[in-house]
Amino acid sequence: MKDSEARKAEDVLKQYDRESDTMEYTGVMAKVVAAIAIAFSVFQLYTATFGVLDAQLQRGVHLGFGMALVFLLYPSRKSWSRHKIHPLDLVLAVLGAAAPAYIILEYQHLVLRAGLVSDTDLAVGLIGILLVIEATRRVVGLPMVCVVLAFLFYAFAGPYMPGVLAHRGLTVSQLVSHLYFTTEGIFGIPLGVSSTFIFLFILFGAYLESTGLGKFFIDLANAIAGWASGGPAKVAVLSSGLMGTVSGSSVANVVGTGSLTIPMMKKLGYHKDFAGAVEAAASTGGQLMPPVMGAAAFLMAEFVGVPYIDVVKAAVVPALLYFAGVWLGVHFEAKRKDLKGIPRSQLPKIGRLLRERGHLALPLVIIVYLLVSGYTPMRAALVAIVLAIVCSALRKSTRMKPIEIVRGLENGARNVLGVLVACAAAGIIIGVVTKTGVGLKLASGLLDLSGGLLLPTMFFTMITAIVLGMGVPTTANYVITSTIAAPALVQMGVPVLAAHMFVFYFGIIADVTPPVALAAYAGSGISGGNPLKTGINASKLAIAAFIIPYMFVLSPVILMIEGSALDLLLSTITALIGMVALSSSLIGFLADHCRLPERLLLAVGGLLMIKPGLLTDAVGIILFGLVLFLQLRRRRAAQDAA
Incomplete structure (x- = not known):
């Protein structure tokens, strides 16, 4: 029975959490994937202990490991075998590691060129961006891909956009350079934090x-x-x-x-x-x-x-x-x-x-x-x-x-991997935002x-x-x-x-x-x-x-941004009482089963207490106290009658 429940839970996890729906290798392939994953963790622990590399180098190695693992662990199609890697996925895994590796190997030259993109740079950057989008589709899902594609479309369609959304538009070279060879796109803050x-x-x-x-x-x-x-x-x-x-x-x-x-x-x-x-x-x-x-x-x-x-x-x-x-x-x-x-x-x-x-x-x-x-x-x-x-x-x-x-x-x-890919895709969005001001x-x-x-x-x-x-x-x-x-x-x-x-x-x-x-x-x-x-x-x-x-x-006092400890305490207490009132209103029970007028009074009182202010708190507490008094009296009368 426990085994069947565990299998059901695992099936549910794979159905609704894309990050859990991975390949199930055995033999040599399982050892290869494990070796890459372990090397990834060792690299992260090493840099955390002895100091991180320059931003693009640290993020490039991080992305390279991640992309290789994504294409090895997440198949292109759900219908493909989960025990044997497809040749296409193997090719994409190699490319996924190679595209960030290009930045690492050519780092000095890229710094010296200072934003000037060669044809090779352009080709590698374009491949890298497309691979990030494909990895996002596999691990994160289509909603995120749609958002990324919408921003990329906006980057090119600026001159044709109406009103305040209009901008000069970007060329492919400008966009690839910004998104892949600076720290304001894919290799931006999100991937840096990841x-x-x-x-x-x-x-x-x-x-x-x-x-x-x-x-x-x-x-x-x-x-x-x-x-x-x-x-x-x-x-x-x-x-x-x-x-x-x-x-x-x-x-x-x-x-x-x-x-x-x-x-x-x-x-x-x-x-x-x-x-x-x-x-x-x-x-x-x-x-x-x-x-x-x-x-x-x-x-x-x-x-x-x-x-x-x-x-x-x-x-x-x-x-x-x-x-x-x-x-x-x-x-x-x-x-x-x-x-x-x-x-x-x-x-x-x-x-x-x-x-x-x-x-x-x-x-x-x-x-x-x-x-x-x-x-x-x-x-x-x-x-x-x-x-x-x-x-x-x-x-x-x-x-x-x-x-x-x-x-x-x-x-x-x-x-x-899910966080890594999401951060890389989010970098594309941030890159378009910073370049267009949208x-x-x-x-x-x-x-x-x-x-x-x-x-x-x-x-x-x-x-x-x-x-x-x-x-x-x-x-x-x-x-x-x-x-x-x-x-x-x-x-x-x-x-x-x-x-x-x-x-x-x-x-x-x-x-x-x-x-x-x-x-x-x-x-x-x-x-x-x-x-x-x-x-x-x-x-x-x-x-x-x-x-x-x-x-x-x-009332930012709840976030401990401003105000005294007393202000925080009072705001928290009134908010908690407001939560009691709102929850009882939605469920239909406080000290006794709530009648419709009581549920309405509790809802209003709860909202008033959650809104900061002495007057609103006082009115909210009075409404809450009134309903509580009526219910306690009704329950006591029912007990006496019984």
């Missing part, structure tokens, strides 16, 4: 996974919350939040924890559409949880120009508010249906868990401490990788064998559409970010939305970090927003529910993510 911080954190995550940390998180969540009302659903929320601290994919998070928690929820009495939605909403929230944030935290620090730890601090309170909202939705649904928890006798004991496997979480605690202490993300990740191996050896039951340490190097290289033009268009008013601008930016984020992985999602949508908010006077966090949130929440809700589809694949209904339920549970961004734009 070739340094992101790779090390993903390798760190691969080793944590090898130690069994994921199973420890699920068992710990069971011990903490499994006994409560609707226990398995709360376990899903808690374990997904913990997994999100190191996970880089909503869908992978859904499958990893959902294969255990969703059957438990269904067995307890949750409807299959709701069970899948709980896991989808919680796992999507994992991308909002520091310190990794789906690898977007590092990009945000580079784009905004602030220390990485400032991004982590800014993300803490909004992430906790989000998970509080999902937890409350689950709790009220359990109360509404009178769902009990799991008997304590069937749950693991916290003390025993911490004694036997608590040491596995030490590297995660230490990496946060190192980051707060002023260590660079690269140095902190490097130390944490070593600690993950050392800490696993503290007990025989968790100790990694030498072959498992080597496999960790291979898995880390495999796991980074970013500011789109921002001006959004401002014109909203009449120069902040709330309409935020609304249109939200819609833009959700649409652009549909079907696109976290890293690429953030790069696209921050390039196209964030400048509009910045022009309105919104702090830069708040503007970037705003578009990041709505880009991520696209994973549970119908019709393209990949996390919800994965959840329904495991639960056997209806994908659309699962997506709708997930959107209701994730309602906090639709509101919190408005809150921290209107």
